[in-house]
Amino acid sequence: MRAEMRAAMRPEMMRATKFLLALAPAIVMAQGLDPAAILKPLSDSWPTYSGDYSGMRYSRLTQINQSNVKNLTLAWTSRMTGGAPAAGGFGGRVGGGAPTIVGGEGTGEANGPINIRASILQVNGTLYFSTPDNAWAVDARDGHTLWHYFWKTKGGTHIGNRGLGMWHENLYMETPDDYLVCLDAKTGKEKWHVEIANFNLQYFSTMAPIVVGNHILVGTGDDLDEPGFLQSRDPETGALQWKWYSVPMKKGDPGMETWGDVDTASHGGGNVWIPGSYDPENHLYIFGTGNPSPAYTNPPGRNGDNLYTCAIVALNVDTGKLVWYYQTSPHDTHDSDSTETPILVDGQFNGKPRKMVLHASRNGYYFTLDRLTGERLVTSKFSDTVNWAKGLDEKGRPVRDPAKDSTVAGSLVSPNNGGATNWQPPAFSPDTGLFYVPTNDAYAMYYLTETDPRGAMGLGGKDEAGITSMGAYLTAIDYKTGKTVWRHKYPGFGGNIGNGLLTTAGKLLFGGDLSGNLVAYDPANGKILWHTRLGNVSNAPETYMLDGHQYLLVAAGDTMYAFTLY
Amino acid sequence: MVERGKALYGVNCSFCHGSDARGGEGGPNLLRAQVVLDDQNGELILPIVQNGRPDRGMPPINLTTAQVADVAAFVHSFRVGGYDISRMTPPTILVGNAKAGEAYFKSACASCHSVTGDLKGIGAKYADPKTLQNTMLLPGGGRGGRGGGGGGPVVTVSVTPAAGAKVDGRLVRIDDFIVTLALADGTQRTFRRDGDVPKVELHDPLAKHRELLGKYTDNDIHNLTAYLVTVK
Numbered sequence: 001m002r003a004e005m006r007a008a009m010r011p012e013m014m015r016a017t018k019f020l021l022a023l024a025p026a027i028v029m030a031q032g033l034d035p036a037a038i039l040k041p042l043s044d045s046w047p048t049y050s051g052d053y054s055g056m057r058y059s060r061l062t063q064i065n066q067s068n069v070k071n072l073t074l075a076w077t078s079r080m081t082g083g084a085p086a087a088g089g090f091g092g093r094v095g096g097g098a099p100t101i102v103g104g105e106g107t108g109e110a111n112g113p114i115n116i117r118a119s120i121l122q123v124n125g126t127l128y129f130s131t132p133d134n135a136w137a138v139d140a141r142d143g144h145t146l147w148h149y150f151w152k153t154k155g156g157t158h159i160g161n162r163g164l165g166m167w168h169e170n171l172y173m174e175t176p177d178d179y180l181v182c183l184d185a186k187t188g189k190e191k192w193h194v195e196i197a198n199f200n201l202q203y204f205s206t207m208a209p210i211v212v213g214n215h216i217l218v219g220t221g222d223d224l225d226e227p228g229f230l231q232s233r234d235p236e237t238g239a240l241q242w243k244w245y246s247v248p249m250k251k252g253d254p255g256m257e258t259w260g261d262v263d264t265a266s267h268g269g270g271n272v273w274i275p276g277s278y279d280p281e282n283h284l285y286i287f288g289t290g291n292p293s294p295a296y297t298n299p300p301g302r303n304g305d306n307l308y309t310c311a312i313v314a315l316n317v318d319t320g321k322l323v324w325y326y327q328t329s330p331h332d333t334h335d336s337d338s339t340e341t342p343i344l345v346d347g348q349f350n351g352k353p354r355k356m357v358l359h360a361s362r363n364g365y366y367f368t369l370d371r372l373t374g375e376r377l378v379t380s381k382f383s384d385t386v387n388w389a390k391g392l393d394e395k396g397r398p399v400r401d402p403a404k405d406s407t408v409a410g411s412l413v414s415p416n417n418g419g420a421t422n423w424q425p426p427a428f429s430p431d432t433g434l435f436y437v438p439t440n441d442a443y444a445m446y447y448l449t450e451t452d453p454r455g456a457m458g459l460g461g462k463d464e465a466g467i468t469s470m471g472a473y474l475t476a477i478d479y480k481t482g483k484t485v486w487r488h489k490y491p492g493f494g495g496n497i498g499n500g501l502l503t504t505a506g507k508l509l510f511g512g513d514l515s516g517n518l519v520a521y522d523p524a525n526g527k528i529l530w531h532t533r534l535g536n537v538s539n540a541p542e543t544y545m546l547d548g549h550q551y552l553l554v555a556a557g558d559t560m561y562a563f564t565l566y
Numbered sequence: 567m568v569e570r571g572k573a574l575y576g577v578n579c580s581f582c583h584g585s586d587a588r589g590g591e592g593g594p595n596l597l598r599a600q601v602v603l604d605d606q607n608g609e610l611i612l613p614i615v616q617n618g619r620p621d622r623g624m625p626p627i628n629l630t631t632a633q634v635a636d637v638a639a640f641v642h643s644f645r646v647g648g649y650d651i652s653r654m655t656p657p658t659i660l661v662g663n664a665k666a667g668e669a670y671f672k673s674a675c676a677s678c679h680s681v682t683g684d685l686k687g688i689g690a691k692y693a694d695p696k697t698l699q700n701t702m703l704l705p706g707g708g709r710g711g712r713g714g715g716g717g718g719p720v721v722t723v724s725v726t727p728a729a730g731a732k733v734d735g736r737l738v739r740i741d742d743f744i745v746t747l748a749l750a751d752g753t754q755r756t757f758r759r760d761g762d763v764p765k766v767e768l769h770d771p772l773a774k775h776r777e778l779l780g781k782y783t784d785n786d787i788h789n790l791t792a793y794l795v796t797v798k
Contacts, residue, residue, distance in 0.1 A: 198600065198603075198604070200600075200603040200604050201598075201600060202646075202647070202648060223647075223648025223649070224598055224646065224647065224648050225595075226598070263589075263594040263595070267595075267598055385779075385780065403784065407784070408656045408659060408661065409659050409661040409662065409784070409788045410659055410696070410784070410787065410788070412703070412779065412782060412784060412787060443703075443779050445699070445700060445703070447659060447696065448656070449652040449655050449656070450652040450653065450654060451654045451655070452588075452653060452654040454584075454588055454589055454595070456650040456652060457588075457595075457597065457598055457646070457647075457648070457650040458649065458650050459648050459649055459650070460647075460648070460649055460651065460652065461650060461652055463696075465700045467700065467703050467704050467779065468776060468779070470776060470779070470780075490741070490742075491740045491741055491742060492737070492739075492740045492741070492768075493770065513741060513742065514741070515739070515740075515741035515744075517741060517742070517743060519742070528742055531742070531743055533743070533744075
């Protein structure tokens with residue numbers, strides 16, 4: 001195609017093109033990633049957590065498609081090593097001569113096995129990604145490391161890291177010990193770091209920062225009884241722009257009527273640990289909040305629905321003010337975070353165009369909401385076994401069955417703690433109108449082990465005994481009805497939640513299965529079109545275009561694999 | 567220091583904040599309070615103790631700096647974490663009606679099991695009724711948040727290639743592309759799967775246990791457990 005264009009160019013166009021080409025490198029160097037580029041639908045690059053702001057993980061690329069996916073071949077593979085270099089200190093070098101830059105406020109040299117769960121950014125031919133305490137820049141053409149950054153930690157929960165955010169030449173990483181670190185994307189050198197949560201309160205930070213204009217949106221996690229919040233930071237200095245608490249912090253705060261007392265409310269959880277999606281037209285940042293705390297016990301202070309925990313929330317991104325909310329698990333008692341990525345879709349609903357939010361929650365319920373008001377359009381169950389709710393209320397919210405709380409004698413509950421789904425990114429294809437999500441129909445026994453009426457703190461007070469999975473699936477849901485249109489059962493009995501997903505305009509759906517295979521499915525019906533066994537796929541596949549070739553990228557543990565067509 | 571602090575705490579603080587510092591008559595849980603979590607040796611607690619919090623109904627308490635340091639040492643001596651250890655643990659999970667459990671057993675379980683045969687003495691085999699209950703629901707279940715897999719009776723599989731004889735064995739691994747069996751002689755054999763070829767039949771000895779999970783009420787489970795613990 002490029003050759004044809006050249007032949008068709010007239011001399012004046014040639015001159016103009018030469019002029020532009022001469023300027024192009026300088027522009028690229030100066031720009032890094034212009035935040036306006038993230039507004040474009042997902043195509044050649046992958047500039048933010050979900051690829052674009054919609055959360056769809058739907059790429060417009062079609063070079064790899066149903067007709068040729070069977071010819072996909074390995075372009076490169078690259079295994080990452082974390083931690084400080086053996087020599088230690090600034091400017092140390094790891095394999096291939098890439099520098100390791102060391103930062104951090106702690107002394108922690110301990111570094112567990114590398115497991116890449118992050119979304120990987122692809123900007124101007126470079127991949128940027130992270131694991132707890134580690135960040136890398138890697139050449140997207142052959143996988144060689146350009147630089148590695150290692151953060152010496154003060155400790156804390158090192159459960160995962162969802163990726164980096166990028167603004168011009170800056171990269172942003174959250175650390176388990178609650179710092180936001182700004183790195184120079186070209187060199188990996190640290191520009192600054194700021195504290196984003198109080199480590200003493202047992203916060204830990206895993207979220208991929210989301211860049212919207214001149215806002216860096218960061219969230220945190222906490223398993224003790226502390227309040228959740230989302231905050232916006234200045235991209236150049238890290239200074240706080242606004243902070244939104246997901247629970248009432250004092251008397252008179254909105255939502256206080258849904259708690260028994262202020263002390264419990266202001267320790268009530270609702271942590272924001274998965275990135276949300278963004279509606280640029282309406283300046284709405286839309287995301288999910290985590291479980292109320294204490295999670296499994298019911299002290300009088302928790303009497304009520306416990307707003308704004310376990311909810312989909314829309315904030316004005318410029319002010320941090322709440323525009324609407326919809327609670328998916330009122331008064332949750334099973335740690336059913338509603339943090340799973342909401343997907344923003346413009347489509348038909350009841351014969352009229354509508355702006356919507358699609359969300360499959362850890363609690364086993366799927367929701368279609370109006371994006372401007374939060375009005376509920378559809379609620380359905382996407383797991384056959386879910387039994388913790390008695391039914392739906394007039395707003396379509398599941399109504400908790402108190403008999404399915406943790407009890408002394410034991411309650412058989414579905415889903416189990418892992419959930420009917422979890423953080424693994426879902427996907428949506430405008431071609432099929434289907435929402436894709438990895439699901440698990442699992443049972444567990446929940447025993448109440450703390451009978452003190454004051455309850456337990458955090459996730460305490462219960463003993464969970466996993467019983468079994470009745471089946472794990474890749475599930476495709478019609479957003480108009482909430483009905484499951486097809487689902488592919490992973491064979492065997494080792495039920496678990498599968499991996500995150502990618503859809504493309506090449507009429508393909510990619511995801512890792514439960515057995516370590518990366519699989520391409522037909523998004524219309526779940527038919528398998530291609531697979532390769534990598535072993536323990538650990539993130540959602542992504543795709544990008546470089547030098548006229550489309551790449552498919554996925555991580556399995558400490559190793560990245562890129563596939564392409566030659 | 568902790569002992570001295572405990573005594574001071576008992577006299578001056580426990581009425582409002584509870585003897586275990588987890589909250590009591592009007593006073594909040596101190597263990598998860600920011601001031602306490604940020605405090606090292608009483609330095610942040612001191613001004614609050616000495617000045618009180620009149621807006622929240624807390625009076626000033628007349629303690630010296632050294633005494634507050636002792637109180638702080640006592641409050642910091644508690645383990646504080648997201649996976650809070652239970653203190654008032656119920657002595658037993660058994661609440662069910664053994665007679666109702668026996669009736670349920672006869673209707674739902676007796677076609678495969680007998681309390682004088684394969685389940686003879688089952689109540690004596692498990693010291694903890696919780697283990698018995700989990701095992702009853704799914705032999706091999708009850709370990710952490712993930713279900714299925716080993717511990718219980720094994721899943722067997724029959725594979726019938728397009729050409730050739732049927733092969734039987736214990737299921738090692740199955741996905742959409744591969745099935746691996748352990749054969750009677752201890753060796754393994756793997757077949758490539760391509761849709762319905764070869765024919766693969768899984769034999770799940772626990773299929774009926776799984777079916778029951780969607781049918782039990784929690785009462786059925788409790789009654790059945792209460793009955794089985796009496797089978798000694």
